[in-house]
Amino acid sequence: xxxxxxxxxxxxxxxxxxxxxxxxxxxxxxxxxxxxxxxxxxxxxxxxxxxxxxxxxxxxxxxxxxxxxxxxxxxxxxxxxxxxxxxxxxxxxxxxxxxxxxxxxxxxxxxxxxxxxxxxxxxxxxxxxxxxxxxxxxxxxxxxxxxxxxxxxxxxxxxxxxxxxxxxxxxxxxxxxxxxxxxxxxxxxxxxxxxxxxxxxxxxxxxxxxxxxxxxxxxxxxxxxxxxxxxxxxxxxxxxxxxxxxxxxxxxxxxxxxxxxxxxxxxxxxxxxxxxxxxxxxxxxxxxxxxxxxxxxxxxxxxxxxxxxx
Amino acid sequence: xxxxxxxxxxxxxxxxxxxxxxxxxxxxxxxxxxxxxxxxxxxxxxxxxxxxxxxxxxxxxxxxxxxxxxxxxxxxxxxxxxxxxxxxxxxxxxxxxxxxxxxxxxxxxxxxxxxxxxxxxxxxxxxxxxxxxxxxxxxxxxxxxxxxxxxxxxxxxxxxxxxxxxxxxxxxxxxxxxxxxxxxxxxxxxxxxxxxxxxxxxxxxxxxxxxxxxxxxxxxxxxxxxxxxxxx
Ligand SMILES: Nc1ncnc2c1ncn2[C@@H]1O[C@H](COP(=O)(O)OP(=O)(O)O)[C@@H](O)[C@H]1O
Ligand SMILES: [Mg+2]
Numbered sequence: 026x027x028x029x030x031x032x033x034x035x036x037x038x039x040x041x042x043x044x045x046x047x048x049x050x051x052x053x054x055x056x057x058x059x060x061x062x063x064x065x066x067x068x069x070x071x072x073x074x075x076x077x078x079x080x081x082x083x084x085x086x087x088x089x090x091x092x093x094x095x096x097x098x099x100x101x102x103x104x105x106x107x108x109x110x111x112x113x114x115x116x117x118x119x120x121x122x123x124x125x126x127x128x129x130x131x132x133x134x135x136x137x138x139x140x141x142x143x144x145x146x147x148x149x150x151x152x153x154x155x156x157x158x159x160x161x162x163x164x165x166x167x168x169x170x171x172x173x174x175x176x177x178x179x180x181x182x183x184x185x186x187x188x189x190x191x192x193x194x195x196x197x198x199x200x201x202x203x204x205x206x207x208x209x210x211x212x213x214x215x216x217x218x219x220x221x222x223x224x225x226x227x228x229x230x231x232x233x234x235x236x237x238x239x240x241x242x243x244x245x246x247x248x249x250x251x252x253x254x255x256x257x258x259x260x261x262x263x264x265x266x267x268x269x270x271x272x273x274x275x276x277x278x279x280x281x282x283x284x285x286x287x288x289x290x291x292x293x294x295x296x297x298x299x300x301x302x303x304x305x306x307x308x309x310x311x312x313x314x315x316x317x318x319x320x321x322x323x324x325x326x327x328x329x330x331x332x333x334x335x
Numbered sequence: 336x337x338x339x340x341x342x343x344x345x346x347x348x349x350x351x352x353x354x355x356x357x358x359x360x361x362x363x364x365x366x367x368x369x370x371x372x373x374x375x376x377x378x379x380x381x382x383x384x385x386x387x388x389x390x391x392x393x394x395x396x397x398x399x400x401x402x403x404x405x406x407x408x409x410x411x412x413x414x415x416x417x418x419x420x421x422x423x424x425x426x427x428x429x430x431x432x433x434x435x436x437x438x439x440x441x442x443x444x445x446x447x448x449x450x451x452x453x454x455x456x457x458x459x460x461x462x463x464x465x466x467x468x469x470x471x472x473x474x475x476x477x478x479x480x481x482x483x484x485x486x487x488x489x490x491x492x493x494x495x496x497x498x499x500x501x502x503x504x505x506x507x508x509x510x511x512x513x514x515x516x517x518x519x520x521x522x523x524x525x526x527x528x529x530x531x532x533x534x535x536x537x538x539x540x541x542x543x544x545x546x547x548x549x550x551x552x553x554x555x556x557x558x559x560x561x562x563x564x565x566x567x
Contacts, residue, residue, distance in 0.1 A: 206437070213423050213434055219385050220421035225409030225420070225438035 056292020065239030081266020087247030117240025276326025342391030424466030433563030440549030
């Protein structure tokens with residue numbers, strides 16, 4: 026008797042929370058992509074002390090490479106991802122060498138303007154080479170979903186793959202930065218470049234490695250992103266780029282866990298806003314939260330206050 | 336032997352070092368004293384390859400250091416303990432020490448033992464963040480870090496800066512100990528009396544030029560040095 030009365034209520038609550046959980050997991054998936062992209066911004070900022078605004082466009086190039094590898098040359102997904110990583114890593118190092126390295130002694134404003142220039146250059150190059158009409162990317166894991174709780178809840182496989190990839194990247198990268206000789210050199214360069222030189226560290230090489238890692242991660246992000254939103258076009262990287270940059274600032278720029286936390290929170294806030302408030306307003310809400318966080322804690326959620334030596 | 340010949344270094348229009356000649360013989364303690372802004376640090380940075388001079392030459396045992404970048408200069412055993420220590424604050428004491436051996440390809444267990452015997456306090460603090468050390472401990476760490484590179488010649492830029500007198504004495508004793516193992520020392524100081532007391536050879540620098548040169552004793556006795564740098 027008592028059971029019969031109780032029953033409808035839990036089902037209703039479970040039904041509602043299932044929907045919420047679905048939105049949450051999709052948000053975490055989106056946030057994981059932001060986090061992977063944010064790492065590129067954050068690491069480059071931490072070590073080269075510059076905002077690489079062309080980072081989003083490296084994602085776009087990665088997406089085209091993966092698209093052609095998958096759709097034109099019918100390569101297996103793993104090969105397509107590896108090819109995108111190889112191309113993006115090379116591109117990232119080339120951008121640094123050709124555009125940023127000559128400006129090592131220049132003002133940060135000159136570097137910023139150059140980065141924006143590189144960004145437009147890549148977008149226009151893509152338009153010239155591949156036209157501006159979108160190409161349809163076929164997801165590397167298909168469009169299948171995992172169905173749970175008798176169909177009450179479904180999670181796209183790409184979401185699961187994205188979240189796992191992000192977690193693996195965070196763990197590997199953290200171990201790399203904290204425990205390897207190159208990781209130590211990167212942290213030394215981030216703190217004091219001249220002192221790093223006095224240790225015999227090749228600062229230029231270390232900066233190149235940082236760009237290579239960030240751009241390689243951008244390639245991975247591009248495949249995950251386009252497997253979720255299957256459209257490839259020349260300005261594809263702009264919005265995720267800006268969002269990920271926001272995530273990096275949100276979490277505390279220069280910090281790896283910060284990029285992770287910032288990316289996830291951004292993705293969750295964005296997706297829940299879309300679901301429960303308004304699709305049009307979701308970006309506005311995301312940036313409003315960013316502004317509030319920065320007002321309360323100017324260095325971002327996990328950013329540490331450092332006494333910069335001049 | 337490190338030979339600096341007719342070295343001139345500028346920051347844009349500012350000529351900080353003007354035609355300086357300095358010779359540092361193997362195994363000696365050579366010191367360079369001079370007031371703030373004389374150009375001492377500029378010389379140190381140029382030797383280590385952080386600055387490119389306008390003209391002049393720097394030879395290490397006949398090899399032209401100006402043709403090398405800082406990485407190669409470190410590989411040659413020219414190791415600097417920079418002004419203000421410049422330890423990596425956000426890294427542990429142990430990591431700072433490891434970074435000192437960054438260019439080493441051989442085993443550096445002996446150096447570890449040596450620096451911990453010179454600075455037992457560092458051994459107690461290996462896992463502590465370097466930024467949390469006291470000023471004196473940070474200076475010890477900076478010297479320990481340099482020793483890990485197995486220096487042939489150690490460049491020390493104002494190691495006594497900002498330290499209490501007792502610690503200053505301590506640091507100068509350490510410098511003498513390091514020198515006694517065969518490491519050549521090039522010591523830049525504003526603390527002229529202490530520096531001259533331990534120096535085999537000394538230079539006095541004034542606004543970018545070498546004003547006086549001689550043995551440590553000669554310069555300690557010089558009237559000009561007494562008046563300008565020893566407060567006598
Ligand atoms: N980065 C710089 N830019 C411009 N001028 C500098 C710079 N560094 C030092 N100077 C100038 O060069 C001169 C010598 O400085 P420095 O070598 O630091 O002297 P010291 O180490 O003897 O105190 C000073 O006049 C100083 O103002
Ligand atoms: Mg100085």
